[in-house]
Amino acid sequence: MALLITDECINCDVCEPECPNGAISRGEEIYEIDPNLCTECVGHHDKAQCVEVCPVDCIISDPDHKESKDDLMAKYRALTG
Structure with a gap:
């Protein structure tokens, strides 16, 4: 599964730089x-x-985004070429 940040987020800015895929960004x-x-x-x-x-x-x-480990690995391979 992909991950989701809930509305409990305190906008601490800690997660964004840790994401190796650039999947995390500041929303509204x-x-x-x-x-x-x-x-x-x-x-x-x-x-x-x-x-x-x-x-x-x-x-x-x-x-809403259920994926198996195999699906996630395939996505990783597609993203990293």
């Missing part, structure tokens, strides 16, 4: 994750780095 009110770019760090790290650094635990699996 809170940070947002582009599901087309999010691989949950599959291919880069063992764990999703944004989840690891988030001080308020507001990053969850996005129920």
